[in-house]
Amino acid sequence: MSKRHGNAARQQTEGALATAIEEQTAKLPSDTFLWAAGAAIGVSLLARLLGYKEGANFFGLWAPTLLMLGTYNKIVKVAGHDQLNRS
Numbered sequence: 001m002s003k004r005h006g007n008a009a010r011q012q013t014e015g016a017l018a019t020a021i022e023e024q025t026a027k028l029p030s031d032t033f034l035w036a037a038g039a040a041i042g043v044s045l046l047a048r049l050l051g052y053k054e055g056a057n058f059f060g061l062w063a064p065t066l067l068m069l070g071t072y073n074k075i076v077k078v079a080g081h082d083q084l085n086r087s
């Protein structure tokens with residue numbers, strides 16, 4: 001990547017919606033998403049054991065989504081939104 005393109009990428013900032021969401025989710029403890037994913041797995045397992053196959057699939061699919069949101073949340077907390085653009 002040329003130097004000109006690298007500088008252009010650094011000048012971009014987050015949109016208002018992303019900034020507002022990141023400010024609110026940064027207030028959550030990092031393990032919130034991990035616990036929520038574990039709960040989704042538990043509910044999915046329970047639903048499967050009780051014979052609710054479709055319900056089990058529904059709740060089971062929430063676990064990777066919650067883990068991914070937790071990863072995003074952690075990155076935002078560590079790197080900060082627009083933090084690289086301010087330096």
